[in-house]
Amino acid sequence: MAQVLEFKLPDLGEGLTEAVIVTWLVQVGEVVAIDQPVVEVETAKAMVEVPCPYGGVVTARFGEEGTELPVGAPLLTVAVGEPTTVPEPEGSGNVLVGYGTGTPPARRRRIRNTAPAPERTNGTAERGSSPEPAPRATAVETAPHTQVPAPPFPLAEGPAPVISPLVRRLARDNDLDLRRLSGSGPDGLIMRADVEDALRVSAARAAAPRTPAAPSNAPAGTRTPLKGIRGAVADKLSRSRREIPDATCWVDADATELMRARTAMNAAAGPRISLLALLARICTAALARHPELNSYVDVEAREIVQLDHVHLGFAAQTDRGLVVPVVREAHTRDAEALTAEFARLTEAAHTGRLTPAELTGGTFTLNNYGVFGVDGSTPIINHPEAAMLGVGRIVPKPWVHEGELAVRQVVQLSLTFDHRVCDGGTAGGFLRYVADCVEQPTVLLRTL
Structure with a gap:
């Protein structure tokens, strides 16, 4: 049976801690070779093509184009061929545009999940209701009518644990502070349903009649996140103004x-x-x-x-x-x-x-x-x-x-x-x- 390996966003060097997905270079179900570029990301320094250290079939992608991911967050999963030994296959260890692809992931004990896996569409988690709490393992579809066990689902980096980058993006797009939520998933994991419930409550409060004594002080307008190259420039210019007379x-x-x-x-x-x-x-x-x-x-x-x-x-x-x-x-x-x-x-x-x-x-x-x-x-x-x-x-x-x-x-x-x-x-x-x-x-x- 094939093994499903998870490839996380590697450390891109220069003190960078996050990157924005610009273009996916592979699709779910596509066969990739070792060190083949799978995604183009934008960091605070430049555009970088990220190669995958595994060869096999792409079974899932995490994050849509435009999503910002922290270093260490999952990028995709790859189903590799028939294993010959118990240890997981190693990555290539080759160089990623001047940076190492990192050491092979530590061996993890896989748990077979007997419950049906949440369906993945276009490489991201299903946008419907969130799955019920279950042991932290999922089955990932690698080929028609074939299910294979996957490693435990990792928690996203950051101050609040969420089930997927999509949940974090949903909260960010709606200006919702995840730290204020109590997750209903295992170990307090914040599920999509938790975010949707909080947004419904927020919308109900916004729809309630406002009294003249409590006017809104938030003007309407278009918000553009300061991230990527533009964010790095903003930080550097601000520092220059603070430090240099x-x-x-x-x-x-x-x-x-x-x-x-x-x-x-x-x-x-x-x-x-x-x-x-x-x-x-x-x-x-x-x-x-x-x-x-x-x-x-x-x-x-x-x-x-x-x-x-x-x-x-x-x-x-x-x-x-x-x-x-x-x-x-x-x-x-x-x-x-x-x-x-x-x-x-x-x-x-x-x-x-x-x-x-x-x-x-x-x-x-x-x-x-x-x-x-x-x-x-x-x-x-x-x-x-x-x-x-x-x-x-x-x-x-x-x-x-x-x-x-x-x-x-x-x-x-x-x-x-x-x-x-x-x-x-x-x-x-x-x-x-x-x-x-x-x-x-x-x-x-x-x-x-």
């Missing part, structure tokens, strides 16, 4: 010569050079002159840690929110290499294929908000970095050039910096050097 200085610069230099470069043979790459090259040259801005503050040690390498982050807007990919060792790359790396990371950002390693470890950020048609901004520093250079749109404006009024291509540059790592003199010196390079690109020749 930032200040901003800015200057207008005549970018006409920089634009002409780029045009001349792209007229010659070879790969095209992007404007962002030229600005990045200017940034790395400025940081070489003002290394105080390529640092971070170690709060516990009360020390400023100055770094000897530049991992340059750049802001990229995607359908899933703002992300900041990082160009490693940017100070060692020329304009062509920077252009190619920016293009690669931007494409990965738009397709949701950035890895956690490509989204962490930045030491300085370049923010080209001019692509949104704005002139200036006071951005929030990408914690724990010490500074961010902002670049506005480049537009024709009246400008005094060589003593005469002329129309020139003008850009506003801003520098937001951590006032703990330097004072206004250092910040102003950095920004002035950047502006000088924008106005006279030949200044860069001194550092090439």
Whole structure:
């Protein structure tokens, strides 16, 4: 008889504790191979395809697309072939997109349940009434007219034990605090019926006539959960505002010569050079002159840690929110290499294929908000970095050039910096050097 093994959401590293199911890659009844990707999830860092360490027939899936699951929650069950020994088969132990698939599950004593199993539809628990309390084992359908015993049904991670992720999602979608419920299942397990009963009581109270003395203070509107990448960005920006005493200085610069230099470069043979790459090259040259801005503050040690390498982050807007990919060792790359790396990371950002390693470890950020048609901004520093250079749109404006009024291509540059790592003199010196390079690109020749 086949064994039914449970595959749980593995530890995805980087301190991540949950993930959102984006796309199921397999269906119930489908045969999967060892290490075959079975689901695509979104963490606070990136999109990740999760491979299953078992080979066999998928008998159940836990959680619909859009469901948030904690690490350790069940993802699916797989019926493997005829066992030859009593111990359960081991997983592959191979690497999951840079993370281990984990060690094989500990051997568990299986209990045969003589009661009929709750029917599973589309890989999730039946949406009807909840099953009566029974020994914590279920029979899972692996093939027509064939029932096999499954391991004891696990309790979901979290402050309140529930029978399935669907029950937790039902409560979350209706703003119901599961901790207030007493489960009717074994050991206080919260069943679907418990949640539905609580929702009926809540609906009855809401339908009761309201008195003028007790007006509702909850305005109507659309609620969007702060989770995944958007939630991670929100947490980081909030932390930056709490911890970093930032200040901003800015200057207008005549970018006409920089634009002409780029045009001349792209007229010659070879790969095209992007404007962002030229600005990045200017940034790395400025940081070489003002290394105080390529640092971070170690709060516990009360020390400023100055770094000897530049991992340059750049802001990229995607359908899933703002992300900041990082160009490693940017100070060692020329304009062509920077252009190619920016293009690669931007494409990965738009397709949701950035890895956690490509989204962490930045030491300085370049923010080209001019692509949104704005002139200036006071951005929030990408914690724990010490500074961010902002670049506005480049537009024709009246400008005094060589003593005469002329129309020139003008850009506003801003520098937001951590006032703990330097004072206004250092910040102003950095920004002035950047502006000088924008106005006279030949200044860069001194550092090439």
